[in-house]
Amino acid sequence: MDSQTLIDSYDTLLLDLDGVVYLGRGAVSGAPEALRRAEGRGARLAYVTNNASRTPAAIARHLSELGAPAAAEDVVTSAQAAARLVAERVGPGAPVLVVGGMGLRTALRAHGLRPVSTALEKPVAVVQGIAPDLSYGLLSEGALAVRKGALFVAANGDSTMPTGRGELPGNGAMTRVIATATGVEPIVAGKPEPPLHREAVLRTGSTRPLVVGDRLDTDIEGARNAGVDSLLVLTGVAGPLDLLTAGPRHRPTFIAADLSALHRPYPAPRRDGETWGCEGWSARWDGGRLHLDGGGDPVDGLRAACAAVWEAAGDGHADADAVKGVLASRLQDGAFV
Incomplete structure (x- = not known):
């Protein structure tokens, strides 16, 4: 590794977004430039996010506004991973009850499934993702469908999500409503479970991916579960104490201050x-x-x-x-x- 930069060993970067590429609405300092340089060196960029509420097109627009190279096809969401997970288990055109937002509905349609909103439509599956207008009524419809035997899938299991006001309840917290009411635990598609990184690898055709993230319990554990290398950047959630006290599942392959480290030789201890x-x-x-x-x-x-x-x-x-x-x-x- 001493004679080459870190990125030279990988064909694709599987990038987390919040805390890696941007913080809230603004870019992490130097991140867009580092990503443009990576793309210029021939690396494929895939933006891999547990956020199931926004569509890939909306996320790509945000990234482009920040100066990062991104098209809708470069964005891989937990909604897409959840939709593939369901599509592999049910028939084309099957009704799927969406307890979430437009990102989930778009992903399900892309896999030939039919999003519905009530248990009366006899859905074969219930897919839940975070949405700001998630209502008691929709959660109740999801619980009714799961009680009748519908497959229960969660886009992600994040207990919290970061915002400018602090950490708010995440999809993992909201899925407890249906899980508690029915006694059925959801199958989780998002990080750290394998389906999301599997989705990213399938979409990019990568043979040598590097997962880049800022969280040990999603990004780094997800890379471990997928059997690929990982880079932890110190621009987001995880800090020095988190790293030093990490157990084996949460230990990254590489540690860096930010994405600029991709373009330097990595000084391994x-x-x-x-x-x-x-x-x-x-x-x-x-x-x-x-x-x-x-x-x-x-x-x-x-x-x-x-x-x-x-x-x-x-x-x-x-x-x-x-x-x-x-x-x-x-x-x-x-x-x-």
Whole structure:
């Protein structure tokens, strides 16, 4: 990896959106430029999102306005993954009750299915995704259909969703209404479950994808479930403490400050005796705690620290108190410095 940039080893980037490409309505600094450069080098870009409320065309317009290269066919949503999951189990033209928004309806129609709104239409499946106008009446119709034997599919299982006002209830929280009322758990299509990344691979024809995300419990675990490499960028949800205390399912292949790292050689940590080193930093686990020395790019220090902590933790995870001492001396305004 030393003689080539990180992106040179992959043919497709499977990119999460919020926290990776944009934050709210605005772009993450440098992200559009990094993606245009990646496309110029021949990489395929696929924007993979658990958001099932917006259509791919609407998401692509937003990305284009930010300067990121995107067309509707480059966007892969949990609604599309859910629609394929249903289509593979029922016949063409089958009625499917939509407990959600236009993104789900569009995806179902694209797979030859017929969206409906009431249990009286005898749906063979119920598909639920988040929507701002989700009503008690529609949830009740979904519960009635599931009680009568309809397949229950959730676009995603996110318990919360980030907004400018803070974290609001996500689709995972809303699916508990039907699940509690019926005793039936939904099949989940979105990250970290395999269907969404499978959908992205099928659509792009990728043989060497790299999942890029900002969340350990969806993006990184999803990459692990799909058996592909992952890059965690520090522009969104996950921070240094989350990484250092991550269990095996949540440990990314690569760690970077932002998407610009795609265009540089990746400085992988190297083991030397009991110490892990990375570009001027050295880290070791001794006496039940993390020791970190050196200087330079702070993300290199985090890479070395993660290597040391993850090796010591093995199949478990480090206790937060055992690493907070190092972080307390190197955290400033929420950033690793």
